[in-house]
Amino acid sequence: MTLRLERVSHAYDGRPVLRDVDLELSEHRIGLIGANGSGKSTLARTLNGLVLPDSGRVLVDGLDTRRHAREIRRRVGFVFSDASAQIVMPTVAEDVAIGLRRSGLGAAEQRARVEAVLERHGLAGHRDHPAHLLSGGQRQMLALASVLVTEPEVLVCDEPTTLLDLRNTAVVAQALRELPQQVVLATHHLDTVSGFDRVLVMDDGRVVFDGAPADAVAHYTALMGVDAGAARPDGGAGSGPRRSGGGYRP
């Protein structure tokens, strides 16, 4: 599926967060990296119409997000960084199932789909558990399962591993890698975009680099003025913020 942004600009309370962004995204795995406030979350939100741009337009397979929001949301799933905020129903299976209520599928098929997606994401043993009592990693897997049960063609994830520990980050990253869907992943965990087809670096509302993961990570870490090793979740052998060059920007 092709996602196209045409001269997209957006501002919150007069503060620009996207500036004239022109992009065409058709690769299977696309990463978005950048500092806090660089615009990657807003860009991700424009892809399923959660944010409508102030100017320019976003096209999902030729459909404008302004005019075809419902159809686009059916085809583009969205996973948030705070999985708790995404949980609508009290128990795990019910939360997964609610996304299918308007699908037009029969009750038996809905049940089968829910069971399959719970099984696939390691939640089958938790089907009747209160969703808010799951661990952070399980909650994020639930958020993923709740979106995937509707079988979207594209999955947009906005920092899905930000609130997770290293182990759960690895579990979620692995789950994302194995998905057959096209994935657009905005993240601060640079390891999770390794092996991606394309990674965009964002800064101050603009795409400042667009290329292979290793080059994008190198560009981003140079931009931030930190060692690439220190920026990775495993810490590497880096020495933290550099005191010269581009300067450290918190």
Add this chain to the structure above:
Amino acid sequence: MTMAALYVPARSRRAVLHRLPAGAKLLALLVAVCALVAAADTAVAPASAAAAALLHPLCGLGVRTALRTLRALAPFLAAIALFQWLAGDWQAAARVSGQLAAAALLAALVTASTRVSEMLDLFERLARPLARFGANPRRVALVLALTIRCIPLVASAWRASREAYIARGLRGRPDAMVVPVIVGMLRSADALGEALTARGID
């Protein structure tokens, strides 16, 4: 929030209430509460509360769960009983607090033995006639589901605010916890609304 506000999966064959349809349970609850109020009897009301507690094993819950529910309600029941005693007599206090305790315990039995999705289906069916007047039955049912979902959200916002209050060494200003809870709840509502939109549940 220790009240039995959420569904408890059936763990044994004794959980007969789980097998009953949601409509039958809600109807039974309605009839029982109406009968309790109509009887207006000082002896019947506390006895009904005790009976409701003893019914808990029917949905696989121990009587202890009923006692926990009563403990959570105790401050409210005590305040209402005190008001009734001061405004009327001790019989009225015993009757009203007994009626309330019985109603709360019976309602807890219904919520503990009924999935929210079953409730959702039922309320959607019940709200269908309202569609003639422009109401959307799906939205009516969704509001109910979200109300139940928000119970743990409020509890968690309150817990976080209380922990921050204690961690900062604040004392004697419990009202200082209220604003962060409200702000937290508004943020949660915002995020929940965004998630509903993103999932196409609107």
